[in-house]
Amino acid sequence: MAAVSKTRNMIEGFVRDGSFKWLLKNRNPFHEEFEEMKMSPSGDKNWIYELSPVANIVVRRCSKILNIPTRLLQENFNEEAPDVTKDPSRYARNFLEYSCFRALSLSTQISGYMEDKKFRRLTFDMMLAWEVPDAASQPSMDIDEDATVGIEAFSRIVPAVPIIADVIISDYIFEFLTASTGGRLQFSTFEKYLSGLERAVRKLKSQSESSLLSSQRSGRGERVLEVDGTVTTQPVLQHVGISTWPGRLTLTDHAMYFEALRVVSYDKPTVYELADDLKQFVKPELTGPWGTRLFDKAFLYKSVSLSDAIVMELPELKGHARRDYWLAIIREILYAHRFIRKFQITGVERDEILLKTIFGILRVQALKDISSAIPLSFEAGLMFNVCDQLPGGDRILETIATRSTTRELDRNSNTMSTSGMYSISASTMASSLGFVFGTSSNVPNKSGIIVGDVSVGELTPLEKAVKESRSNYKMVTNAQAAVDGVKVEGIDTNLAVMKELIFPVTELGNRLVKLFYWEEPVKSLAFCLVFTYVIYMGWFSYVLALLLAFLALFMMVTRCCSRGRPVDEFKVTAPPPMNTMEQLLAVQNAISQAEELIQDGNVVLLKLRGLLLSIFPQASDRFAVALGMSAVFVAFVPIRFVVLLVFLEEFTKYSPMRRSSTERWNRRLREWWFSIPAAPIVLEKLKEDKKKK
Incomplete structure (x- = not known):
């Protein structure tokens, strides 16, 4: 009774002293739910004093979805959570994550949840609450229709729904969506992204359920991910040798198909495998009339099963974004199957990997429809493309493989992971999207669900690997930017820069040449005697070690002396300007x-x-x-x-x-x-x- 009275007094105090004025500024769902909580007889019991008002409202929504009282949800967390996640300084945020993960896990098992506006709003409000989880925290902005969220909240909550984002590419999705809003995500933009994602899922289902390529795909249960060339104004041209055919290009999660266009119909499709180990590779290619290489709008596919490489051209008026998109998604499928073969992943875990690959392609399709201040990088939105480019991307893949093996062992030993402490997996939510995937998804998983890649209150090994890799990537990017900044134009200018850079080495070489030719006999004799004694005593390795130690000491002293001072610019005297003819002659x-x-x-x-x-x-x-x-x-x-003897012979x-x-x-x-x-x-x-x- 004392706790109930304390909670009631706290709520009444919030209203009396105006602490909820930021919440009452505009009439919004938070305001309505707060009024409902105040009027409800059980409102006092369900108010958790460790949480902020926004977090309380979000947890209340989660408890309604889970159909359990808020207090019981808190008791479940206290029983299931490890002690480290119940530390008072982190308790509010960890309990909020636990409630969100459980609610999202149940919500995403309902068919059509992607188009549910309540689900979209709930997901966004979870991010708002994540930024101000505890009662002591003060909101940094008014919680109204214009409220925005940051990248940390996005990267913790959104990957709990695998189709919306995953741990590896969530940062890029956020940066793309917020490029024009100062790094803060608005609900309108988030809703537009989810609407595009929902359309991409509908398109996937309609393409895969059609009769297109049904005879070729029936054995492996392939999903049709993309089709191009069906519109006469945007043809796809296949080049083999000197032959060129227009047609329809289809990509599935296992292969690429091309159907040459005849007068009124298509030929039997030609299959270009991506799943089998055929030493395939795909790369950009130039095309043009009569074998000329003029237009950068095609890609080349080559494998050991083909005598000649084939070139697929995707013409467009400006740029080559259409080709880049196809090149990225084809490589994503190819890299995914290479990963599966390398680490021998089978069964449900294999389906999990392919589902993540498909979800990545769907996300890219959704982002294509959104205008942004930055151009869309297709590779940056695809998991395996990113791992191929990031420094330490191989360690990310090894972490994924290790987690897959661990989860497979857990299922074989009937070990059930605590579902509430992890986000859901791609395989768990596949059926709610309206289609059954792969060959093993039809078999009920009696050993427990597959857990996702985000854990309550701590970073998973995958998150740690991604964080370390992205940190290294920023260093590489900064270094490359510095390299690009010092590049100069013109052969004569570059030669002048090189001459200045190697001046110390040139000067040292000139001095050694003088010693070698005995232009200063005294110095040459002293040098000869010293090095003769060093070689005779066998001290040459010590001299080399001393030289390296001196260089290291010089670098450390220079660093200490120049700490906090700007880097001195390297000054080069520019040569007289050369016209085009002089440069050609040079x-x-x-x-x-x-x-x-x-x-x-x-x-x-x-x-x-x-x-x-x-x-x-x-x-x-x-x-x-x-x-x-x-x-x-x-x-x-x-x-x-x-x-x-060789030294004395040459030097004397x-x-x-x-x-x-x-x-x-x-x-x-x-x-x-x-x-x-x-x-x-x-x-x-x-x-x-x-x-x-």
């Missing part, structure tokens, strides 16, 4: 110099070939004798002395005492080298194949 000169270097390299290789194969016996005999003597010397002399040959003899020996060596002819070479032209491919 390129031509560079190409000519590169060609001469390649020619000289080929001559050296051909001469060595002649020596090794004894094409020129006299030169080969001398070369063989020299190699034999070197082999004997290396075999019987310790390697330390070999290195020492331009000393004042040996300069004249060195020049004489170099002249004889050049004369011997020039006297060796290159091995013969014949260029054969391939016979032209008259059949163009």
Whole structure:
């Protein structure tokens, strides 16, 4: 009775002192439900004093859906939840998540829930409550029709309904939806997204239930995900060799089909497998008339089952978004089956993976219909495409596979996970969307449900892997932005920048050359004696280690001294501007110099070939004798002395005492080298194949 009286006094106090003025500003569902709670005899009993008013109203809605009193829902949470989630500082938010997950789990089992406006509003209000869960928290905005939510609330609540979002791509969906609203999601935008998603589900059901490709799809229970080429103004053109056919392109969750268009009907469909291991790959491709490569509006498919690659062209007036969309969804199916094969995922878990893949494609279809301040990146909205691009994406896939294996073991051992502590899975909610998926979904799961990827009060291993990967991705993005910012135009300008960057190395090289040619005999003698002693004592590895340690110490000292100071810009003196003709001449000169270097390299290789194969016996005999003597010397002399003798030979040959003899020996060596002819070479032209491919 004391608790009831305390709660009643608290509610009356809220009304009396105006604490609910923010709630009464406009007539909205929160206001109406609050009035209903105040008038209800059980309102005092169902008011949870740890929660904020908004959270209380949302929990009350959840209890109505679950058909249990709010107090009983709280008791269930206290019994089921681990102790760590019942910490007072996190109790309100964790209990709210528990109530939301259970209510959403039951709501999504009702057919047609996606088009239910109450469901849409409830999901959004759950996010509003998540941001102000406890009684001590104060709302940062008025809870009215213009209320918005942030990315953290979206990423915690929305992935509880797998078709709306998942853990891997929820951040991107939020960023796309809020690009024009300052990073805060409005209910109108969220409702528009759910409406597009509901249309995409209807389209999926109508396409899959039609007679299209029924004979080919019946064995595997495939779902038709996308069809294109049915409108004459937007044809799909298939290129095989020099042949081009318009037709209809169909994508299922297992394969791609093309039906060539005849006069009044379509040919029998050609199947391009995505599920089997045929070493397939799909990539963008250029097309054009008579084999020219002009238009970037096609993709190429190649597998070991095809003798020639096929090219699918999707023409459009501007850009290549149509091709990019098809390329992304085809790769998503291909990557999903590669993942299934790699980790040997079977049964219900296999259906779960394919369902997540299908849901991702449906989400992209829904986002296509929404205008945004940023262009839609199809790959960023698809789970396996994202994992293929993100740093550490392989660890995300390994986490998914580990969770799949764990859940499969739990079912085999009849282990039931606490349903209320996890979001629901894709397989659990599949039937509520109006279709039965795969081959194993028809069999009742007697071992318990599959849990989802979000857990009450803590990050799942998948969420942790995604968070770490996205953090690394931001670092890579920032680094790439810095790289793009320092790129300059023009060959002469880039050469000037490179010259300045390698100036320290060039300067060091010039000093070593001076030492090598004994231009300053005292310094050269000192350098020779020091390195002779280092090599003789076997200290070269220590010198190298000392050099690396010095570089590390220099970096640390520089970091400490420059902390908080802006980075000094690297200044380069720009060369005089060059016009287009001068730049072309510079390129031509560079190409000519590169060609001469390649020619000289080929001559050296051909001469060595002649020596090794004894094409020129006299030169080969001398070369063989020299190699034999070197082999004997290396075999019987310790390697330390070999290195020492080589160093002394090379470093002292331009000393004042040996300069004249060195020049004489170099002249004889050049004369011997020039006297060796290159091995013969014949260029054969391939016979032209008259059949163009």
